[in-house]
Amino acid sequence: MTAQRTQPDLLYSEEEEALRAAVRDLLTDHCAPADVIARTESHAPHDLALWKLLADGMGLAGLLVPEAQGGQGASHREAAVVLEELGRAVAPVPYLTSAVVATEALLACGDEELLERLASGRAIGALAVALHTAPGAAVRTVRLENGTLHGELTGIADAAVADVLLVPADDGGLYAVAADAVTITPQVGLDLTRPPATVRLQAAAGRRIGAAEPAVRRALQAAAGLLVSEQLGVADWALTETVRYLKERKQFNRQVGGFQALKHRLAQLWLETVNLRAAARAAADALASGEDAEISVAVAQAYAAPVAVHATEEALQLHGGIGMTWEHPIHLYLKRAKADSIAYGTAGAHREALAELVDLQAP
Known part of the structure; x- marks a missing residue:
């Protein structure tokens, strides 16, 4: 008798919501937009003090590492929640590269000593593969x-x-x-x-x-799947802040957000962001369960990049003149969305991968 595939649970659990609240509170206190902008103007863009709070204080660097190896023994669903909040704050910390990509590669290799160091936050790891490399693509070697x-x-x-x-x-x-x-x-x-x-x-x-091959493939697969949650955080911030601004901004003694044309644009962004959330949750759940992970990741990545870029472009436009200034953080989100759109494979590359996975190649 063939086993039935369980339906993915796309809702956030109570534990995941509690994790989100804790991470958001920490980022609210220690990752102000003005501070992030100031860091980008320095020679030290990474916020290692914030990383220490996340990795050592909250134990988030070891979420994907089993408890027996010094980690938290959580799943990709919890890591996705963290990345969603880091995306919402464009936090300049190496969470994706160290706690996800390098950690997944080490899990594939079974190197307990390095895993323990990364999980505890005592070391930061990086997989020496170009950021644009898609899962399964050729990798440059030394x-x-x-x-x-x-x-x-x-x-x-x-x-x-x-x-x-x-x-x-x-x-x-x-x-x-x-x-x-x-x-x-x-x-x-x-x-x-x-x-x-x-x-x-x-x-x-x-x-x-x-x-190298199985370790890199596993690492890039998890990276592509969880990057969608970061893109969700970026898009959700852009939508939320734009709605808030348009409710406050007035022209001709009317709220700008009351104009019908802008309502339609915001409604379209809301629909895209809701769909992106479903895709991100499905990818995280598939990575956690191991069921149809390649397909779920390819679907999510094919959809995520255009939405995140569109949301941040609309945010910049609808903020008017202030959106064009360096002092406003919108440019950080737009740049993150654009960079993420080619990270771990473009939307086009993932569509091609999806076509092969479901046997729907073009003639």
Whole structure:
């Protein structure tokens, strides 16, 4: 008798709502928009003090790590809630890159020592794969010569604050390399809160921790699926703040939000955001249960990027002149949405992947 697939629960549980409230309160107190903007103008865009509060104080860095290995033993659903709130605040912390991507790669390799370090917040990890790489896509590797690693990798998100880099090599292995053994050069990126960097390895010592292909595939699959929740947070902030602003702003002695044309635009944004929430929850639930994860992630990613970009573009336009200023945080959200639209595969790449998964390729 064939087992019936259980219907995904897209609603937030009480525990997930409590987690959301705790994270939002922390970010409200320690991640003000003005502070984030000020950081983007400095040489230290990452907020490591905030990261310490999230990772060490709240234990969020180890959400996906089993309790036996020093983590919280939670699921992708809880991690999705955290990412939704981090997206809502465009928090400049390496949660996605360290607590999700690097952690998933280490879980695939079974490296308990590094897992414990990342889960406790004592170390930040980064998978040395370009941010734009989609799950299953070809990955650039470095050379293994005489037991050391040589090569250059570009577009590595959050490499500047990583303590350990997980580097794929041409022998098929994934190597743990200390950050002080490589040269990390910042690159100019659109998203000022998640800066990329070039990583150069010249006879760098590394410890092989497992096979690269399955570890990278698992890490990128989780990254793509949970990135949707970050995009949801960005879109939801844009919609909420735009509605609030249009209720306060007046022209010709009328609330701007009362104009019919603007109501229609906001209604369209609301519909898109509601659908995005369903897609994000479905992807997180599928990753947590392991059922139809590839399809759910591809569907969510194919939908998420255009919605997040549209929401932030509309927010900028509907805020009028103030939306164009550097002092207003809208530009941070627009840049995050645009950068996320190519992170871990474009919407087009995920549509192509989905067509293959459901056998609906174009003629």
